[in-house]
Amino acid sequence: MAKSKFEYVRDFEADDTCLPHCWVVVRLDGRNFHRFAEKHSFAKPNDSRALQLMTKCAQTVMEELEDIVIAYGQSDEYSFVFRRKSNWFKRRASKFMTLVASQFASSYVFYWRDYFADQPLLYPPGFDGRVVLYPSNQTLKDYLSWRQADCHINNLYNTVFWALIQQSGLTPVQAQERLKVDEVRTQEVRLPAEMEGERMTVTRTRARPVPLYCDLIGDAFWKEHPDILSGDN
Numbered sequence: 760m761a762k763s764k765f766e767y768v769r770d771f772e773a774d775d776t777c778l779p780h781c782w783v784v785v786r787l788d789g790r791n792f793h794r795f796a797e798k799h800s801f802a803k804p805n806d807s808r809a810l811q812l813m814t815k816c817a818q819t820v821m822e823e824l825e826d827i828v829i830a831y832g833q834s835d836e837y838s839f840v841f842r843r844k845s846n847w848f849k850r851r852a853s854k855f856m857t858l859v860a861s862q863f864a865s866s867y868v869f870y871w872r873d874y875f876a877d878q879p880l881l882y883p884p885g886f887d888g889r890v891v892l893y894p895s896n897q898t899l900k901d902y903l904s905w906r907q908a909d910c911h912i913n914n915l916y917n918t919v920f921w922a923l924i925q926q927s928g929l930t931p932v933q934a935q936e937r938l939k940v941d942e943v944r945t946q947e948v949r950l951p952a953e954m955e956g957e958r959m960t961v962t963r964t965r966a967r968p969v970p971l972y973c974d975l976i977g978d979a980f981w982k983e984h985p986d987i988l989s990g991d992n
C-alpha cells in the first residue's frame with residue numbers, strides 16, 4: 760500500500776542486484792594518481808608510505824564493512840572480494856561499490872598523516888570503483904592472478920625505467936626507447952618465485968584483517984588458506 764501518491768517514483772530506481780552465488784569484486788583505483796604521486800613527492804617507482812596507507816585503508820574497509828573475505832592491492836588500486844553468499848544490502852552493486860569507495864577515500868585522508876608525517880595532503884584524492892562478478896572459484900583466482908601479474912609487469916618496467924634514469928643518467932625518452940623491446944618480453948608471468956620482494960599486498964579477514972605480502976598465482980596460498988574459498992563463503 761503506497762503511503763503517498765509520490766511513492767511510485769521508487770519504481771524508477773534501476774535494479775542492480777548482483778547475480779546470486781557469484782563472488783562480488785569491487786575494485787577501486789585512485790583518480791589521476793599520476794598527478795597525485797607527483798604533487799606529493801611519492802618515491803619512484805614505489806613509495807612504501809603510499810602502499811602502507813593503501814593497506815591501512817583496506818584494513819579499515821574490511822573492518823567496517825560486512826562480508827569481505829579477501830582484499831588485494833597494488834599501486835593506486837585495491838580489490839575487495841565479498842563472499843558468494845553475502846546478502847548485504849540485498850546484493851545491490853551500487854551499495855557495495857559506493858560504500859567501499861567512500862570508506863576507503865575517507866580513510867585515506869583520515870590516516871594520511873600517520874604515513875606522511877612530513878608531507879601535507881595538498882588536495883582531496885578520489886577513487887573510482889567498479890563491480891565485477893565471478894561465477895566460480897577458478898575465475899576469481901584468475902582475476903586475482905591477473906592483478907598480481909599486472910603488478911609484476913608494471914614493477915619490472917618501472918624499476919628498470921627509473922634505474923636507467925637515476926643510475927645510468929638516461930632521459931625519460933631514452934629510457935622509454937631502451938625498454939620498448941623488453942616490454943614485449945615481459946608479457947608472460949610464469950614463476951611466482953620470480954616475484955619475491957615485489958610490491959604486492961594481500962589482506963584477509965577473520966576477526967582482524969592482516970596484511971600479507973605473498974604470491975596469489977600459485978596454488979600454495981590457496982592451499983594454506985582453504986577457508987577463503989570454502990563453501991561457507
Ligand code: DGT
Pocket residue numbers: 788789790791792793794796797801802803804805806807809810834835
Ligand atoms: P586514472 O586511474 O585513469 O584516473 O589515472 P592514474 O594516473 O591514476 O593512472 P593509473 O591508475 O593507471 O596509474 C597509477 C598511477 O599512480 C601511475 O601513474 C603511477 C602512480 N603511482 C602509484 N603508486 C606509486 C608509487 O608508489 N610511486 C609513484 N611515484 N607513483 C605511483
Ligand code: MG
Pocket residue numbers: 788
Ligand atoms: Mg586507470
Ligand code: MG
Pocket residue numbers: 788789790791792793835
Ligand atoms: Mg589511478
Ligand code: MG
Pocket residue numbers: 788789834835836
Ligand atoms: Mg591504477
Ligand code: MG
Pocket residue numbers: none
Ligand atoms: Mg540512509
